[in-house]
Amino acid sequence: MKIFSFSNFSSHFVLLIFLLAFAGCRSSQTSSSDSEDIVKLTFLHINDVYEIAGVSGGKYGNFARVAQLKKELLKENPNTYLILSGDFLNPSVLGTLKLNGKRISGEQMIDVMNAAKMDFVTFGNHEFDLKENEVLERINESDFEWIASNTFYYKDGKIQPFTRKGKKLPTYLTIEPKNPKGESIKVGILGITTQYNQPDFVRYTDEYETTKNVYQEIESKTDFTVALTHLLENEDEKLAGIVPQLKLLMGGHDHENMKFTYGKTIMAKADANARTAYIHRLTYNKKTKELKIDSELKSIDSSIDYEPITKAAIEKWNKIADSVFNVQGFNPDREIYKLKEPLEARESLIRSQQTNAGTLIVNAMASAFPNTELAILGSGSVRLDDQLIGIVTEYDVLRMLPFGGKIYQFTTSGDILIQYLDAGTKNKGSGGYLQYQEKLKFDAEKGWLLDGQKINPKRQYTLVTNDYNLSGRETNMEFMNMKTNKEITNVISSDDSKSPQSDIRKAVIVYLEQL
Ligand SMILES: [Zn+2]
Structure with a gap:
């Protein structure tokens, strides 16, 4: 236990007065003009989600809670993006069931992610557990963007980008959040996937070389760059060593939450099945070019309401599953x-x-x-x-x-x-x-x-x-x-x-x- 002597107390008191006075004068200095230069950007980050309705009997996770959290964060900051760093189309028991004679194979996931207003994803290894036609169909069904820096489609002897609704998947994305003055910045986003799963129709380029090359290509066009990664923790660390300019790696593949700083790169992953999500609040001062990242690990549980549209989508799929299971005696x-x-x-x-x-x-x-x-x-x-x-x-x-x-x-x-x-x-x-x-x-x-x-x-x-x-x-x-x-x-x-x-x-x- 810490015991305060009187002299200790008085010196603390003096320090407190000094700090208050200093803080007061600071706040008058950082007046509206300074804070108006600041661009705020929020990423709501989940990874490795197989279950639309959560786990532990629904106690944790559930996409409707994630969607509600995004809605709340949007009120706090209109520059808010929901991202999933790979592994969501497989495995799931729902995906193994048949609907109209066809295996569901992740269709439930895309439908629910669309309802939850997902913004960006990258591929995980489990996406390629599905058959070629299933992967192509799932990408086409999605209303959100897939960032594929090092993952490509191999067809008729040619390596080419996967396509979504007739458009090639990008190797990087640039978003342009604005500050209160209406001035925007450019933020680059990459999507890097482990080469773990190698079906015939997929080709990868080297994770590290590709990241370096894409980063060099966009460096002069952006204020800073972040990445969605689906790699093992030691591979994230290696990546941060090779491209130390990356500010934030929003990871996946490991299923337990973690947060590390490698040099000046922050790397974080949430728990699988959206038991938790990371909220990354980025503030960028357009004048001083100073970037701050505040990462909060948030439990996805009953403290968050269900967003109604996503909830309805989940219930629709659960009804389909229940009818099949009931016939099987479960x-x-x-x-x-x-x-x-x-x-x-x-x-x-x-x-x-x-x-x-x-x-x-x-x-x-x-x-x-x-x-x-x-x-x-x-x-x-x-x-x-x-x-x-x-x-x-x-x-x-x-x-x-x-x-x-x-x-x-x-x-x-x-x-x-x-x-x-x-x-x-x-x-x-x-x-x-x-x-x-x-x-x-x-x-x-x-x-x-x-x-x-x-x-x-x-x-x-x-x-x-x-x-x-x-x-x-x-x-x-x-x-x-x-x-x-x-x-x-x-x-x-x-x-x-x-x-x-x-x-x-x-x-x-x-x-x-x-x-
Ligand atoms: Zn994985």
Whole structure:
């Protein structure tokens, strides 16, 4: 505790009087003429949003709240822009559903983002999970601008910009906010995307070289430049090192909020699914050319109202989803469990190591059958690419395992089991990486141990996995085809839609209810 002596108090008092007097004289100096030179610019920045209606049973996130926040910020400053730094068209359980015989594939997201009056986005890696025609359709449906500095369309052997409503996507954008005198400044905005996802129809130019080149092209035409980035944190840092003139990197790809200053560049990211948003308030003095950036991390929760137009768009899509889920026997809004710690299902982790979400799912699969020795699942079946926090609803289970599908018990030799597990190790970094129960361990000297015992190649084992892992379609697991491999025997599942064996999501829901 701090104790003030009298002398300390008096010196503070004198200082206070002095500061007040000084502040008074400062404010009379920074009169209207100075503040009229100042251009105010606000970016409302979100990143990695897969859910239109929020997460944790709607407690956090929701585009209608983001839209309302933009409306309020517009009252504070007419130069306000809503931006999303990539990853929004996929994954989502809504996107996997079919409407009029066609997969929704992010159409719900564009519709809701249009309603929320999104201003600018850049591509994230997940946009290119969709098929070529789906990506082209989604861009065309959008009323907002896509800034694509280093991301291009590859068609008929030619690298060209993607187009939106007949116009090429820009490699940079210039906005011209005004000060109270009506004088404008020019602010450059770039959009940089990681090269992580490489489908045939997409080509990237180098993130760092491109940023440098585009910046040099616009430097003389702008007062300052910022960027939307969809990169890993260390890549943002590298970018700021190579183009230190960039004032602000509004990032994505990492799913947890962060803010760093690299040299004179500020880099910030909000939490995934708009659990939070960053509000960047920029003030630029046109006379002194001084730029100040004040970044506030804002929780998107019940303290913010729902903007009605966006809310109606979300409800329309949720109705479509609910009707499909009800037919399948799910009740999306039902709360089934309260998590004591976050459930980790981010792809960057679950595709290369065992996580607690993986363990929970395989335990649920094992409990759906009476005599299972070990349950195994390819991590690619888990499509949340996020953490689950707090209340788990049936909808959370649906979005964690959007493909659903049957689970099977089967018998096979230890020899096949070892090949299966080794293939999973080989698939590290991709969806073929396996999640399994904690009773299985790998020992560098002894090999695979089940309940502490070395797996015996000659013994038969009773295992559980899902339909995809028994289809032989997984990378390095062609031999795991239950239809062609004679060593996969005693295959059991259920067609009864009430049975947890009939759908992996039902198995998880039943298991969570029993915890
Ligand atoms: Zn990403």
